[in-house]
Amino acid sequence: MKNIKESPNEIENDKSFLWNRRWIFICGMILAFLYMALAPSSKPINVMILVLLCGIYGYNEYKIQHLFLQRHLNKIKRILPEDIRIPANMPLPYVILGKQKNIILYNEAFAAIFPQKNLEQADFANLLQEYKPNVFWQIVAIGDTAYEIYSQKSEVWDSSKNETIEVYSLCFVSQAEKKLLKQSIEEQKTVVGLLFLDNYEEVVDSLDESRLPLLTAMIDRKLNSLAVSVGGIIKKFEKDRYIFLLSRGKLEELKEKKFEILNEIRELSVGDHIPVTISIGIGIGDESLELAHKNARAAMDLALGRGGDQVLIKTGEKYLFYGGKSGEVGHNARIRARVKADALWELIGGATDVLVMGHKQADFDSLGAAMGICPITRTMGKPCHIVLNTVSAGIDSLYNKIIHTEGYEKLFVTGEEASSLLTDKTLLIITDTHRYSMTEHPPLIDRAKKVVLFDHHRKSTDFIDNAVLIYHEPYASSTCELITEMIQYFGEKIKLKPIEADALLAGITVDTKNFCMKTGAITFEAAAFLRRNGGDSIRVRKLFQNDILSYKIRAAIVKNAEIFQDKFAISVCEEEGEDALLVTAQAADELLNIKGVTASFV
Known part of the structure; x- marks a missing residue:
C-alpha cells in the first residue's frame, strides 16, 4: 500500500488552468452584455450571442470536470500496487473496480468489448449482470463470445480520505482466443525424428562405385530441401542415418501430404541399382525432448520390424503408420540366419527341456514351424512339447499324421499341462506370432525365464519384448522359411523326419499361396532343401484336401458372389460350424482368381 500526496506544482498548475479559463469566460460575458446594451434592436444577433455564451459555458465546465477526473485517475494509478496496475499495451481486456463496483481504470481492449457504452462512470454491475463478485474465476457471455474472468482483490491507501480502500482487478480471456493460443503452442512444440536408409548396403553392392557419391549427394539434397521446406533442421550422424527436428504444426503438413518423401527417395536413380528406401520414426513427447527422442527410437524399431519403407509416429502409447507399399526388404538375411542359428543352439543346449507355442487358431505355418524345432531338440537330446489347446479344422489332417508318428504320440500338451512342466530351466519358443495376446497360452510367457521368438509378420505395437532371442524378419514368406534357413546352417547333424x-x-x-506371393530366392532354396530332406509335395497337397461338404460350401460361396465396382467380390457363407472360418478363407482366396477382382470379402 502506498500513501501519495499531491505535489505543489500539480496544485499550482490546476489553479492556473482554472483561473485562465474562468477569466476568458468572464471577459466574454462582459463584452456580450455591453454589445446588447448598445444595440438593443439587433435581436437576432443578441440571441446568437446568448447561444454562443451558453456553449462556451458548457464547454468550459466540461473541460474543468475532465481535468479533475483525469487528476483523480492519475492519483488512483499512483496509489495502486504494482501487481494490479494495467500494463502498457496489454492485449487482454483489463479493468479495475472500486468497492461499489464502479469502474476506475480500463484499457482499450476492455473498451472494445463494450463499444457502445460510456465506461468512465459506468456501474459494472449493470454493465455485466452475470458477473459474480468475490469469485476468482468465472465464465460469462458477452455478446456471442464467452470470456473467462480472473479477478483479484487488493487494498490500497487513499490519502485524500485518509483510509484504506478496496479495489478489484479483473482480466478477461476470450475462450476462442485461448483455444487458438493453446493450438498455436501445440503447433510450435518440437518433435524428434530419425531417418534411416533401409537398404544402404544392398544399394552399394548393386551400384557402380563411381556413382555412389552422386547418389549420396542426391539423397542429402532431397532431405535437406525437405527440412528447409518445413522450417526444420536435419543432421547426418552416420552414412545411412539422420536425425531431424521440426515443429508439430509442420508435421501435420507432412501427414496431409502422406509423406511424399518416401516416393521421392525411392525414385532417385543414377543408373541400374536397387531402389533406395527409407524408414522414418517420429517421436512426440509433450514433457521433454528426451521423451520425444525415446518415442522416435521406438517408432523406428517398429518401422524396421515391419519391413521398412514407411513412417511411424509415436505419441504416448499410440502409433500412426504411413507408407510401407514397396514390400519388405531382406537385410543381410543369410548372415542373420546363421547368427540366430548359433544363438538358438546355445540356448537349447543350456535348457533342460523346450516348450514350443504358436498362436491361437493354429495354422500350417504356426504348427509347421513348431515341428521344425523338434529335430533340433531331438539332436541335442532335449525333451520338447508343443502347446496346443484346440485343433482347428485347418490343421486337423497334419495334427493326426503327427500324433500317429512314432515318438510323437505325446508331443502335444495343453496350456495347463505346459504350466506344470515349466521350470526355471525351461526354454519357451514362440512361433508365427509376436503378439502376447495372440499366443496359445499367454501366462507361459510371464512365467518363463527365457523366451525365444520367431515370426515373419509385420511388427505391431504389443510386441513381446522380453525375449532373449528374437528372429523377426518381415521379408520372409513364412516362419517355416526362417526355421528352415536355420536348420540348413546346423549341417548334417540335423536329420529331418x-x-x-x-x-x-x-x-x-x-503362406505363399502355392509359391505365388511373397516369394524370394531364399523361399525356393528352403523348399528345395526340404524336398532333398524327405519333404514330398504330393503328401503336402493331400494335407490341404477338404471333405465333400466343405467343398460344396465353398462352391456355393463363389457361386453367390457379387462383383461391386468391377473389382470387389462380395459373398456370404450361410453355413455355421467349426469349418466355417476355414471355408470362408478358402472361398475368399478363390474369388481373387476371378479376372479384374482386386479384393474379396466373405
Missing part, C-alpha cells in the same frame, strides 16, 4: 519336412513345406506353401 518326413513328417517334419512335410510340416515345414506345408507352412511355406500355404
Whole structure:
C-alpha cells in the first residue's frame, strides 16, 4: 500500500488552468452584455450571442470536470500496487473496480468489448449482470463470445480520505482466443525424428562405385530441401542415418501430404541399382525432448520390424503408420540366419527341456514351424512339447499324421499341462506370432525365464519384448522359411523326419499361396532343401484336401458372389460350424482368381 500526496506544482498548475479559463469566460460575458446594451434592436444577433455564451459555458465546465477526473485517475494509478496496475499495451481486456463496483481504470481492449457504452462512470454491475463478485474465476457471455474472468482483490491507501480502500482487478480471456493460443503452442512444440536408409548396403553392392557419391549427394539434397521446406533442421550422424527436428504444426503438413518423401527417395536413380528406401520414426513427447527422442527410437524399431519403407509416429502409447507399399526388404538375411542359428543352439543346449507355442487358431505355418524345432531338440537330446489347446479344422489332417508318428504320440500338451512342466530351466519358443495376446497360452510367457521368438509378420505395437532371442524378419514368406534357413546352417547333424519336412513345406506353401506371393530366392532354396530332406509335395497337397461338404460350401460361396465396382467380390457363407472360418478363407482366396477382382470379402 502506498500513501501519495499531491505535489505543489500539480496544485499550482490546476489553479492556473482554472483561473485562465474562468477569466476568458468572464471577459466574454462582459463584452456580450455591453454589445446588447448598445444595440438593443439587433435581436437576432443578441440571441446568437446568448447561444454562443451558453456553449462556451458548457464547454468550459466540461473541460474543468475532465481535468479533475483525469487528476483523480492519475492519483488512483499512483496509489495502486504494482501487481494490479494495467500494463502498457496489454492485449487482454483489463479493468479495475472500486468497492461499489464502479469502474476506475480500463484499457482499450476492455473498451472494445463494450463499444457502445460510456465506461468512465459506468456501474459494472449493470454493465455485466452475470458477473459474480468475490469469485476468482468465472465464465460469462458477452455478446456471442464467452470470456473467462480472473479477478483479484487488493487494498490500497487513499490519502485524500485518509483510509484504506478496496479495489478489484479483473482480466478477461476470450475462450476462442485461448483455444487458438493453446493450438498455436501445440503447433510450435518440437518433435524428434530419425531417418534411416533401409537398404544402404544392398544399394552399394548393386551400384557402380563411381556413382555412389552422386547418389549420396542426391539423397542429402532431397532431405535437406525437405527440412528447409518445413522450417526444420536435419543432421547426418552416420552414412545411412539422420536425425531431424521440426515443429508439430509442420508435421501435420507432412501427414496431409502422406509423406511424399518416401516416393521421392525411392525414385532417385543414377543408373541400374536397387531402389533406395527409407524408414522414418517420429517421436512426440509433450514433457521433454528426451521423451520425444525415446518415442522416435521406438517408432523406428517398429518401422524396421515391419519391413521398412514407411513412417511411424509415436505419441504416448499410440502409433500412426504411413507408407510401407514397396514390400519388405531382406537385410543381410543369410548372415542373420546363421547368427540366430548359433544363438538358438546355445540356448537349447543350456535348457533342460523346450516348450514350443504358436498362436491361437493354429495354422500350417504356426504348427509347421513348431515341428521344425523338434529335430533340433531331438539332436541335442532335449525333451520338447508343443502347446496346443484346440485343433482347428485347418490343421486337423497334419495334427493326426503327427500324433500317429512314432515318438510323437505325446508331443502335444495343453496350456495347463505346459504350466506344470515349466521350470526355471525351461526354454519357451514362440512361433508365427509376436503378439502376447495372440499366443496359445499367454501366462507361459510371464512365467518363463527365457523366451525365444520367431515370426515373419509385420511388427505391431504389443510386441513381446522380453525375449532373449528374437528372429523377426518381415521379408520372409513364412516362419517355416526362417526355421528352415536355420536348420540348413546346423549341417548334417540335423536329420529331418518326413513328417517334419512335410510340416515345414506345408507352412511355406500355404503362406505363399502355392509359391505365388511373397516369394524370394531364399523361399525356393528352403523348399528345395526340404524336398532333398524327405519333404514330398504330393503328401503336402493331400494335407490341404477338404471333405465333400466343405467343398460344396465353398462352391456355393463363389457361386453367390457379387462383383461391386468391377473389382470387389462380395459373398456370404450361410453355413455355421467349426469349418466355417476355414471355408470362408478358402472361398475368399478363390474369388481373387476371378479376372479384374482386386479384393474379396466373405
